Amino acid sequence: MSQEKILIIEDDEILAQGVRMNLSLAGFAAETAKNLREGEEKLTSKAWSLLLLDVNLPDGDGFSFAKKIREKQDIPIIFLTAKDMDTDMMEGFESGADDYVTKPFHVQILIQRIRAVLSRYAAGKKEENRKKTGNLEIDFQAYKVWKSGNELTLTPTEFKLLRKFLENPGIVLTRGALLEELWDKEGDFVDEHTLTIFVSRLRSKISDAEYTYIRTVYGTGYQWTEEKKR
Template structure:
């Protein structure tokens, strides 16, 4: 686990909670050091502050993700919605807004790691037009070319393929794909946009993932695609943990 934050107090608290949760933790206080540490020993996950000296968190995330699909949980300042969206666009799997609860951060880290390391239910490939997805191997292709998908993008695409022709609200997607009962719905919007850029021939005029204005999104299989087999509800269940806590980390304190 790599914790990257230039505030020594925040870094110490985050590292301490992760250590108590059983993780081995390395730390970096600036962007170049973070990139070098991640290149030397590939971490299982990076907790990454957005504002860093040397290289900002967005650039660090880009460079780390160039070497492989390392999960990233980004730390952002309160109210910086544009920065949060940018973080998701460069490949962050989740974000936590400062000031934050260290316990919530640990739960978010554990949730991302479960998705990264726990294989989904075994089963046949999911296919629709040019798309083919292997849930067990977590591989997806478009026209025979393998897609480079983040953890969330893969899970989102799998959910769409399992529910063709059905309108899915952003709240439902957040609950059933992310496992969150509440959260910033722009997270879903950003991931749908990123997914379209990878699976649509023309992302500006999507043919596979349509927007149903005021409701959500719908996956439209190309004509001639065989109907999908029904998916047991148990196979889609997502673990969700919540805890009420008092302590927070405030960078302005």
């Protein structure tokens, strides 16, 4: 299991090194940056699990930097700051903070809050990778599908079709849009007759007495519906 990597952007080098050392002892891989320029360079050079960010830095403020990072990366952010006014905390959370720790702080409390943020973040990511609809459960990361608790066997093409439908519930997807989804990504040619077969096979695997899921819109394409059969 790989270590979770934490970047500390803090201009107080004694504080930064102390936090880094304690994080390393707690099992994290931690590095420091003394300003925003150096921090941004390190953020773009590798993948990080979490960012510890000082608010007041020599070359800018952490709140603005956090907003900028949020536009590019999905990474948990904890602010480290001496600002303890409610308005400061509100600004911190509005700029994208997952937590806000005021100085001085006990490093072991900081570590516990880091673990709490990482745990919530991981749970959120896991939820994004799984979806429940009707009596189906889909794990997009593991490429698995269950119907009423029983695992189904889907081909890669059938799974791609299923994902496309789930990303567009209620929307009529034209045959052309579905063909574009299946064709050219791997260089495989899929014609309209083959598409009809793929959709039919997928529907036969996921539908049952309660749900049809894939409705044919004659002359146009198909539509995903979660309504039960009448």
